[in-house]
Amino acid sequence: MRTTIVIGAGLSGLMGALALAEAGLRPLLLAKGQGATHWTAGTIDVWGADERSPREALQTIITSRPGHPYALIGVHAVEEAITRFRALTEAARYPYVGGLERNVLLPTAAGALRPAALLPVTMAAGDVRLGGEMLIAGFRELRDFYPPFIAANLAAQGIAARGVYLTMPPAFRRREYTTVTFARMFDDPAFRSEIGRQLRAQRGNATRIGLPAVLGLRDPLEVVAHMQNESGAQVFEIPTLPPSVPGIRLFTLFQQAIERAGGRLQIGSEVIRGEGQDRRLTTIWSEAAARQQEHRVERVLLATGGIAGGGIRTDHAGIVRETALDLPVRAPANRADWFAPRFLDPHGHAIYTAGVATDAHLRPLGAADEVIYDNVAVAGAALGGADTVRERSRSGVSLATGWAAGRILAGLVS
Amino acid sequence: MRTLTTDVLVIGGGATGAGALRDLTLRGIRCALVEKGDLTHGTTGRYHGLLHSGGRYVVKDPQSAEECARENEILRKIMPHCIEDTGGLFVVTPADDESYADRFVAACRRTGVWVEEIPVREALRREPLLNPRIRRAFAVRDGAADSFLATHANADDARRYGAQVLTYHRVVGLERVGDRIIGAVCEDLRSGETVRIHASFTINATGAWAGKIAAMAGLHISVVPGKGTMIAMNHRIVNTVVNRCKMPADGDIIVPIHTVAVLGTTDIAVPDPDVYDITPEEVRLILEEGECLVPGVSRMRALRAWAGVRPLYREQDAGSDRDIPRTYKLLDHETRDGVAGIVSIVGGKWTTYRLMAEHTVDLVAQRLGVTTPCRTADLPVEPLHDSAASAPRSSARTQFAILASPFYMLGHRLAEVEADDSYGDLICECELVTRAHLEAAIRSDGTANLDDLRRDTRLGMGPCQGGFCTYRAAAIWHELRNGTAQAAGAPPATALIGHFLQERWKGVTPTLWGDQLRQERLNELNYLETLAIDRLPATGRDTIVQGRDYVIEEVV
Structure with a gap:
């Protein structure tokens, strides 16, 4: 019987489960469905709200915003999480590069420049500061990548770029294409050779070629190397709208590492409630295919996400709830204060800061700051106190708090 | 400044204005229509879509009920699609x-x-x-009833008979000589140019805005x-x-x-x-x-x-709004106010738009000495070609027996997608808008922004509220329009994204909670985190014209 439970399969739950598995606690990860990995770009964004380096920003936040998730765990925990994460990705032959010293600016599928602290090496040649003309190449068959639009917006920002469409080799024509079908095609060397030849013909003066982030699911490094050889230029990936191939790779490598370390993942099981006494959570119930399952628990890592992930839910009466354990939530008191009039308001919408408040051990707190459960730690977007999408810190917060929560529950942090 | 001469000027591109335009052309009267936004941008595009049986008014407003019951049958006959x-x-x-x-x-x-x-x-x-x-x-x-489609179909029919339709043209003044209105001065909101339109007769079909237009001629209407x-x-x-x-x-x-x-x-x-x-x-x-x-x-x-x-x-004081009759009223300003050359058509409802147009054009025709009778009750309105919203194409019709009915069927788009095997071309999955639908709408001259495309195709009207299709549509817009004559003076595709997302946001916030709020947060992940459209520098300065007296959107 597994008594260490992680709830949620996003980056924070995966990172927490890894920490718990490596501590020998054989965690069981329960999740309603796939987590945010599948919806997002696959980079680790520690801080990108302004031009400061992530390290500089972290140091200020820790003193100026005590309720911020980064402040709860401290810079050291962020560093530790990044170190472990980099080692994990290197071992899986899908290394991430970068760090806290500076953000890399990467082209997006809209031709904007997006800051990221860590990125898969398959995206590294997209760093705009490297210089060199870009060729942006894609396929008309892929609905979420438009080279002419991307190139025009890059050019408007002074970055030499050209956009072209490639021709789908007849042997690979299908009825419908998604990012995932493309990734599987790139796993096939025959497809790559054909595309590589087209890229070489189209390359012109470009020294690097940006492609949609669909360069294989099995061995993306091999795919990039092959494309570089064929095309004679550096090749890099640009993240697309979901489903995210880099996110799926990340999920897969975590899953393998967690299972190797003795953990288990059970996707499709939604945790619907918990019960406990004397500040200890003792039992939780999960539901799958209309059958409830009872789990006696020693420790629980809650990583169910925020509003997007479904960990925090609102209703028409203006009530805001935490959905798995019904923990107290801090949220704007009045529904009238939830939203700013502009969708793109730089300060964001207040409702997205709603979440569970915790102490420095990530234990959930009640309205009077009393600890609700000693054996529960909260991580990721379920934590309140920050709009991490506006800060461009969402994946950084998830990675670091997930790691910290796992270490705390394993008793490895005093 | 441009000058344009016509016999009858119709102000207002809603159901009534487009209906009057078609009626005029069918009687051989030269005419033009001006609308400050896109067609159906006012009340016509903002109603629930009910084709009244008349039942709603039988007790309270029997005249309106009778009109609805008659027109209901006529519209089923002339525009079943x-x-x-x-x-x-x-x-x-x-x-x-x-x-x-x-x-x-x-x-x-x-x-x-x-x-x-x-x-x-x-x-x-x-x-x-x-x-x-x-x-x-x-x-x-x-x-x-699909009021977008019906209005476009009326306007298109009128165009085929020679009428001019000028959208994004706002009336800034009526030209009055003595006791006669002889036309209007407009501003082309896209180019900023002044357009003077000479007309023997002007029809004020601006609905809730009729009081504002009438005031330009010194006339008072209590709308x-x-x-x-x-x-x-x-x-x-x-x-x-x-x-x-x-x-x-x-x-x-x-x-x-x-x-x-x-x-x-x-x-x-x-x-x-x-x-x-x-x-x-x-x-x-x-x-x-x-x-x-x-x-x-x-x-x-x-x-x-x-x-x-x-x-x-409001003719005289009514107790509350619900007590004001729902029937329409044709105001002949010559007999009412002593000002010739202009009539106003007010009140009414979508279901009676054709009757309102007929009644209005009867009076105008009589003043112009035209005796050709009205034909709109019998002559079917041509379905739009290449429209995503219109009736199923023949390929889908032959394959799916259920679509043999002349009426619009909810399943028609799916039937088309299945008949054409075009799953891979869906740009808006929620509303089954294909690339072909979208490209046809982008190529048509009337569209100025993605919200106009929405009215043509239903783009972005489903559960995700533009979460995926906004980006796709803007990029396709860029590919088709960049460097063409249509692009001159038009906002860049990036500004269109901000504008459309804002239009959607305005509508979702009053009922935003639960799953829909979850969806909006995913849309933030798409547009802020993955695409970072807020970091595109050019969009800060762009504005999108959208009927200038409503809104000028500053796109952040």
């Missing part, structure tokens, strides 16, 4: 006065509104989510803009129009239209048709009243709320 034959129900809920039902039936008989009482269990069989405690149910000939708020639910909770069987009041109707169901409406007089908000109280009221018809509706997923302004004409 714009109408879904949903049928309608009037039901007596436990909250309603039971004695009204008998008065309702008697009044239907008097006014010629077709009605048939059906057993409650039959009503519940047809609509399983209906309140099981309803006491009586009456079937009527209500339907759902009360009656704001009606509606909520779109993310699926068809009913497939039949469902009304409460009682005196018309707030929140007493559900209209299934295309992929959604619309709960309506409220009725609040607003001082200015350009300035109004949707209040949380209205939303609460509509959901609460909706619970009488469909228990649990307030816990279902609401997509968005919006409001339109009814063009209610």
